[in-house]
Amino acid sequence: MATPSIKVSETPLVLYVLRRADDALILGHRLSEWCGHAPALEEDMALANMGLDLLGQARELYTYAAKAEGKGNDEDKFAYLRDVRQYRNLLLMEQPNGDFARTMVRQFFYSAFADRYWRAMMTSSDSTLAAIAAKSEKESAYHLRHSSEWIVRLGDGTEESHRRAQAAIDDLWAFTGEMFAVDDAERDLIDTGVAIDPASLKAQWLKTVAGVVAEATLALPKNDWMQQGGRVGRHSEHLGHLLSELQSLQRTFPGAIW
């Protein structure tokens, strides 16, 4: 690519905020890929709306990461001028859209987490993160409601929709464990009240997910082996393709605006 990547000074706070910003950007971008392709106009709008909510969250988080870092980076540089290995999003976010069931299961797994995560983060000792959490929580709550309703209708719908929804659950399940993982960089932030311990959300998350999945006549996998790596930049092959599209304009025409 024509433009070199930026360097990022990943202090614990910068890293923590970038991880959440990358989650929102990558999942938001995935949803934007549905624009003009959704099964119905109504759902086209719903997916784009959720994508824009996530893009808004990403922008606020990147802006805060830039401020915390203080090295002259900004939201655009974080989004457009970091390579795959510098991205810190959950592997779940970069998984391809697949069919509609797969997109909805991915959204459901994440939103069931994000809804609780942002609600808990409203008590963060960091006032900027608490404010971002207050806005994001309402958006995430709606994403959870919307995706939950679809899981029930897909699972308890036709034979084909049931089969597709179950396949998506089976395929994506291994990416859910990463949401609850904590490393040393985050432990201090948790101890000082800047961040919350995601492990504390797991029981509630599982209860929500299991409840909806049961109502949908679907089943959660018994296998509890979990894939990790996104938080430290070890991504699946899919993220590179996603970034090459997301970044192509800024990499080719640095600083281009309209």
Place this chain on the structure above:
Amino acid sequence: MATPNTPLWEVFIRSRNGLAHKHCGSLHAADATMALQAARDIYTRRGEGLSIWVVPSNAITASDPSEKGMMFEPAESKIYRHPTFYDVPDEVGHM
């Protein structure tokens, strides 16, 4: 997309407290819950609403356009039903 699985719904939005819900369009959805969510996503993206109603389109009984002569023309000659023949004192203000 008019299929038996996603029937048509009429959407009514109330933009402010004190105003009535106004018809703003229609959409296809599998059931009432999904219709409400679709209405939110399609018709309130720019802060248009505080409240949404969705009604199955087939629950609406409509007048027959071919009967509009019988239905509406008799009212056209009754201009005295408009309250324009009264002098309204200034003190009354807006009526």
